[in-house]
Amino acid sequence: MVCKIQVYEKPVLNDPVLIEGLPGIGFVANISALHLIHELKAKLFAEIQSSSFQDLAMSTGDGGTYFPTNQLFYHKGKDGERDLIILYGNTQALTTVGQYELCGKILDISQELGCKHVLTIGGLKKEETIEKPDIYCTASDKETLKEAVDLGAKIMKGHIFGVAGLLVGLCKLRNMEGLCLLAETSGLYPDVVATKEVLNVLRKMLNLQTDMKSLSGAAEETGKILKSFGVVSPSSTEKKDREADFRWFI
Numbered sequence: 001m002v003c004k005i006q007v008y009e010k011p012v013l014n015d016p017v018l019i020e021g022l023p024g025i026g027f028v029a030n031i032s033a034l035h036l037i038h039e040l041k042a043k044l045f046a047e048i049q050s051s052s053f054q055d056l057a058m059s060t061g062d063g064g065t066y067f068p069t070n071q072l073f074y075h076k077g078k079d080g081e082r083d084l085i086i087l088y089g090n091t092q093a094l095t096t097v098g099q100y101e102l103c104g105k106i107l108d109i110s111q112e113l114g115c116k117h118v119l120t121i122g123g124l125k126k127e128e129t130i131e132k133p134d135i136y137c138t139a140s141d142k143e144t145l146k147e148a149v150d151l152g153a154k155i156m157k158g159h160i161f162g163v164a165g166l167l168v169g170l171c172k173l174r175n176m177e178g179l180c181l182l183a184e185t186s187g188l189y190p191d192v193v194a195t196k197e198v199l200n201v202l203r204k205m206l207n208l209q210t211d212m213k214s215l216s217g218a219a220e221e222t223g224k225i226l227k228s229f230g231v232v233s234p235s236s237t238e239k240k241d242r243e244a245d246f247r248w249f250i
Helices: 025-040 096-112 142-150 163-173 192-206 215-228 239-245
Strands: 003-007 017-021 043-050 070-075 084-089 117-125 135-139 177-185
Touching (some): 003 096, 025 084, 025 117, 025 177, 025 192, 025 215, 096 163, 135 192, 142 177, 192 215
Parallel strands (some): 017 117, 117 177
Antiparallel strands (some): 003 043, 043 070, 070 084, 135 177
């Protein structure tokens, strides 16, 4: 097994946008996706398991277990909102082959539902303290890039590792439009401030009728997931060493 997909429902959507929300630097994407799922009451329609995920199970605390997984949710837009496919999970794949296989399956499912637009999210690490994070962007085409720049994003220069970068690269090969939004963040932890800046851009781009009241709750839930994986809050001198231990969060 490389990727096993369990489909619970095949929703009928109108030109949906795929939003990626897997763990990464600052857990900006993870918190964003979880917040949108809660706010929009998005419905789970598929799950992906992979032999490239971590070989472990986590205890729920009451005798149960849960496993590394990726989930796909859908939201049918109202009052001008865009239809959405939201990718959420507690892991990325551990290997290069696994990442390509995972991204391919995600795009396969999304295209079957009429998706032509992919929007990935991540954190852009800065060593210094950040009071108001800037948003950086890169895209598969100039028109999509201009839309983000017009909303205040700066053009990204450098590498984008993991699913956030790979999905945008692969979607171009499928004649899909891809955009990556990265928020400045200072570290590993659930960064609510950076997440808020990304969500403000998403709300404008997709006409989403959401607010930020439950954002801290999504960050708290993300923090609990990190603890279940053994990711704690190290001191600043330990951060760099700990990042290497959890490369699947990148």
